[in-house]
Amino acid sequence: MDINEQVLKIGADAKAASRELAKLSTRKKNSILEAMADELDAQRIFIQEENAKDLVAGREAGLTNAMLDRLELTDDRIDSMIKGLRDVAVLTDPVGEQISTWNRPNGLEIHKRRVPIGVIGIIFESRPNVTCDAAALCFKTSNAVILRGGKEAIHSNLAIASAMQKGGETKGMPANCIQLIPTIDREAVKVMCQMVGYLDLIIPRGGESLIRAVMQMAHVPVIKHYTGVCHTYIDASANLSMGWKIAENAKCQRPGVCNAMETLLVHRDVAAEFLPKMGEILTEQKVEMRGDAATCALIPSAIAATEEDWSTEYVDLILSIKVVDGVEAAIQHINTYGSGHSDAIISEDEKATVQFLNEVDAATVYVNASTRFTDGAEFGMGAEIGVSTDKLHARGPMGLEELTTYKYVVEGKGQIRE
Amino acid sequence: MDINEQVLKIGADAKAASRELAKLSTRKKNSILEAMADELDAQRIFIQEENAKDLVAGREAGLTNAMLDRLELTDDRIDSMIKGLRDVAVLTDPVGEQISTWNRPNGLEIHKRRVPIGVIGIIFESRPNVTCDAAALCFKTSNAVILRGGKEAIHSNLAIASAMQKGGETKGMPANCIQLIPTIDREAVKVMCQMVGYLDLIIPRGGESLIRAVMQMAHVPVIKHYTGVCHTYIDASANLSMGWKIAENAKCQRPGVCNAMETLLVHRDVAAEFLPKMGEILTEQKVEMRGDAATCALIPSAIAATEEDWSTEYVDLILSIKVVDGVEAAIQHINTYGSGHSDAIISEDEKATVQFLNEVDAATVYVNASTRFTDGAEFGMGAEIGVSTDKLHARGPMGLEELTTYKYVVEGKGQIRE
Numbered sequence: 001m002d003i004n005e006q007v008l009k010i011g012a013d014a015k016a017a018s019r020e021l022a023k024l025s026t027r028k029k030n031s032i033l034e035a036m037a038d039e040l041d042a043q044r045i046f047i048q049e050e051n052a053k054d055l056v057a058g059r060e061a062g063l064t065n066a067m068l069d070r071l072e073l074t075d076d077r078i079d080s081m082i083k084g085l086r087d088v089a090v091l092t093d094p095v096g097e098q099i100s101t102w103n104r105p106n107g108l109e110i111h112k113r114r115v116p117i118g119v120i121g122i123i124f125e126s127r128p129n130v131t132c133d134a135a136a137l138c139f140k141t142s143n144a145v146i147l148r149g150g151k152e153a154i155h156s157n158l159a160i161a162s163a164m165q166k167g168g169e170t171k172g173m174p175a176n177c178i179q180l181i182p183t184i185d186r187e188a189v190k191v192m193c194q195m196v197g198y199l200d201l202i203i204p205r206g207g208e209s210l211i212r213a214v215m216q217m218a219h220v221p222v223i224k225h226y227t228g229v230c231h232t233y234i235d236a237s238a239n240l241s242m243g244w245k246i247a248e249n250a251k252c253q254r255p256g257v258c259n260a261m262e263t264l265l266v267h268r269d270v271a272a273e274f275l276p277k278m279g280e281i282l283t284e285q286k287v288e289m290r291g292d293a294a295t296c297a298l299i300p301s302a303i304a305a306t307e308e309d310w311s312t313e314y315v316d317l318i319l320s321i322k323v324v325d326g327v328e329a330a331i332q333h334i335n336t337y338g339s340g341h342s343d344a345i346i347s348e349d350e351k352a353t354v355q356f357l358n359e360v361d362a363a364t365v366y367v368n369a370s371t372r373f374t375d376g377a378e379f380g381m382g383a384e385i386g387v388s389t390d391k392l393h394a395r396g397p398m399g400l401e402e403l404t405t406y407k408y409v410v411e412g413k414g415q416i417r418e
Numbered sequence: 419m420d421i422n423e424q425v426l427k428i429g430a431d432a433k434a435a436s437r438e439l440a441k442l443s444t445r446k447k448n449s450i451l452e453a454m455a456d457e458l459d460a461q462r463i464f465i466q467e468e469n470a471k472d473l474v475a476g477r478e479a480g481l482t483n484a485m486l487d488r489l490e491l492t493d494d495r496i497d498s499m500i501k502g503l504r505d506v507a508v509l510t511d512p513v514g515e516q517i518s519t520w521n522r523p524n525g526l527e528i529h530k531r532r533v534p535i536g537v538i539g540i541i542f543e544s545r546p547n548v549t550c551d552a553a554a555l556c557f558k559t560s561n562a563v564i565l566r567g568g569k570e571a572i573h574s575n576l577a578i579a580s581a582m583q584k585g586g587e588t589k590g591m592p593a594n595c596i597q598l599i600p601t602i603d604r605e606a607v608k609v610m611c612q613m614v615g616y617l618d619l620i621i622p623r624g625g626e627s628l629i630r631a632v633m634q635m636a637h638v639p640v641i642k643h644y645t646g647v648c649h650t651y652i653d654a655s656a657n658l659s660m661g662w663k664i665a666e667n668a669k670c671q672r673p674g675v676c677n678a679m680e681t682l683l684v685h686r687d688v689a690a691e692f693l694p695k696m697g698e699i700l701t702e703q704k705v706e707m708r709g710d711a712a713t714c715a716l717i718p719s720a721i722a723a724t725e726e727d728w729s730t731e732y733v734d735l736i737l738s739i740k741v742v743d744g745v746e747a748a749i750q751h752i753n754t755y756g757s758g759h760s761d762a763i764i765s766e767d768e769k770a771t772v773q774f775l776n777e778v779d780a781a782t783v784y785v786n787a788s789t790r791f792t793d794g795a796e797f798g799m800g801a802e803i804g805v806s807t808d809k810l811h812a813r814g815p816m817g818l819e820e821l822t823t824y825k826y827v828v829e830g831k832g833q834i835r836e
Contacts, residue, residue, distance in 0.1 A: 221810045242832040249834035369830025391823045392639045393811040405809045409775050412787025414660040416667035
């Protein structure tokens with residue numbers, strides 16, 4: 001079989017698996033998730049042997065230490081995958097929920113019912129634990145999953161996926177519910193992206209170039225988990241102590257993630273009071289500051305920002321800072337340069353707050369809180385497959401519910417259309 | 419400006435308009451819709467003059483009488499567009515609705531709020547009234563719209579769109595909320611489909627080739643309104659009188675639409691009783707029947723169906739008929755050959771019914787009713803932009819709610835992430 005045929009067969013098998021999966025009860029699915037956890041535990045040594053192959057190859061290929069670290073499956077990380085599976089088992093199953101029900105004058109009874117999407121493709125990069133986390137969420141929502149990981153983790157990913165499938169089968173999981181593309185050939189991604197009829201959704205998780213490539217190739221629906229160019233705006237009415245604390249948290253608590261702040265906007269009327277101390281705090285935290293002229297005048301250690309800075313996701317200890325004339329200008333800046341992920345206003349003024357919350361076009365908008373809360377667990381979703389920066393189907397943190405769709409079930413007594 | 423620049427400018431203008439549109443109150447939007455209706459009425463003669471140009475060109479280009487009929491804007495059809503605008507004005511506005519609200523242990527208050535999608539592209543074929551109907555629904559939900567109609571209706575479409583924009587502006591509608599691509603160059607469709615950042619959604623409405631072309635080209639999200647290969651399955655337990663009545667209705671009441679039945683499946687145990695009379699009814703209605711061997715043995719006037727028939731959307735007085743061994747085989751047939759639009763079981767047996775409703779993978783599944791009810795108005799949505807055969811974001815009839823998305827509004831009191 002060539003790659004095209006090989007991937008299409010995986011697609012057809014997944015579609016068939018999705019039909020069987022849709023018939024499983026919640027209790028059965030939960031026992032399967034537990035069995036997967038048991039099997040991961042039982043295959044711990046094999047998984048680590050396979051992981052070692054990836055680590056050797058990675059060192060030979062000259063991966064950085066940071067990349068090798070992300071790749072490594074330590075005992076702790078395997079424990080954490082196992083715990084993740086057991087946690088997903090106890091989450092409420094959204095499948096089958098009656099979203100709404102109504103009657104029509106002709107007597108038809110219409111039920112809008114939550115159902116699985118079908119077959120979901122996950123295309124991701126380095127961390128092998130994504131194999132386990134993503135497959136567990138797709139399985140819990142009765143979706144078949146086709147995983148495509150990075151080439152540097154191929155042995156680890158295959159070991160994890162096959163342990164999950166094997167463990168699940170001991171408790172009656174249908175064949176092919178969890179499949180991993182076994183080749184590292186990039187052509188496989190293209191075939192996946194265009195597998196209309198077999199694949200109902202692709203979720204790419206990774207860097208900008210991966211997501212762009214998927215978006216360009218895809219003929220099946222894609223929900224992008226894109227960059228987070230997140231803003232915090234300090235309004236003239238802000239409680240400045242709160243502003244310093246929240247801005248520091250949004251930038252520094254974990255700078256390498258998509259909900260970290262990348263740009264700080266400050267109202268002109270409070271800039272002279274707010275920025276010097278903010279500069280001290282950020283200097284203490286070793287944050288490089290890139291500001292407009294007004295900022296650089298107030299923070300001597302800041303360097304001049306370029307136009308490109310305003311739309312850059314640093315995911316690092318770097319921050320761009322701009323002084324603005326008010327909430328209107330802040331909204332304008334965010335809607336021009338932001339990525340629609342998470343943006344916050346720090347304000348005690350209701351009018352400015354309402355305007356900001358209404359007019360900033362982002363998945364999540366905050367008043368007086370850190371953007372770092374945009375996260376499935378922080379939102380109380382129990383688990384997340386990622387954070388959507390798209391507007392269709394799912395926006396913001398995607399939990400179990402966002403991995404489902406609905407169907408209409410209509411009950412009649414012989415009604416015909418006149 | 420070349421076509422690329424011209425369409426991108428329309429996109430940028432629409433994006434800017436969408437920001438303004440999101441600020442309008444429901445009351446204001448409704449008064450704008452009324453003003454659009456008034457302006458269409460006032461420009462009735464101009465619209466018909468422009469329509470006459472299309473009709474002349476259409477005759478010269480050799481359009482069929484049926485196509486010319488669809489193109490013509492009679493007084494009645496203009497009245498119907500005007501009435502449509504006033505009807506949309508009185509529908510409930512879904513924008514701003516609090517979908518849900520919850521509190522987190524750290525005191526964060528999370529609101530899931532319904533908001534406009536942004537900019538919607540509608541790509542459609544012959545009927546110029548779509549310009550008005552689609553623009554009205556997009557406007558009511560505070561979305562800017564970019565319309566691209568068929569080349570044979572270009573003068574009519576431009577006249578309608580500009581009357582709506584002009585009428586709306588008298589009541590304060592922002593510029594560029596309703597734009598129509600003014601060129602018939604097909605390149606414009608490609609630019610539209612790839613206008614990431616300006617266009618948030620494309621809805622293609624038309625034949626299979628149009629939808630396929632859009633799907634192949636698009637880099638922005640698409641919700642397809644695809645074919646309807648709809649089935650009715652007559653179970654062994656069916657009330658046969660009800661079956662005859664419903665099957666006749668589903669096939670014959672309006673055969674040219676996507677929710678009409680294309681394939682009739684009959685349980686082997688009742689075929690000998692059900693099919694001969696069904697054949698008489700359909701013959702009376704001038705329906706051409708294409709059956710499997712068992713059907714042809716029971717209906718002498720039926721011709722042999724080919725493999726291709728089972729997946730064909732006839733949208734005509736043609737029906738394929740197959741005898742199956744039971745509900746399992748019916749489900750299998752539908753999930754193999756159907757298009758996921760609308761499928762019905764006629765049955766008095768609860769077990770078979772539940773299995774059918776659960777396992778048929780379609781936007782709408784019926785028991786004991788005609789598939790012809792899959793329609794926004796019949797579902798009580800007030801109006802529809804079409805029927806989605808996709809699974810993401812919107813499935814089945816798409817009303818106003820399906821033209822919205824949501825954002826999370828999070829209220830804090832200084833919370834930071836630990």
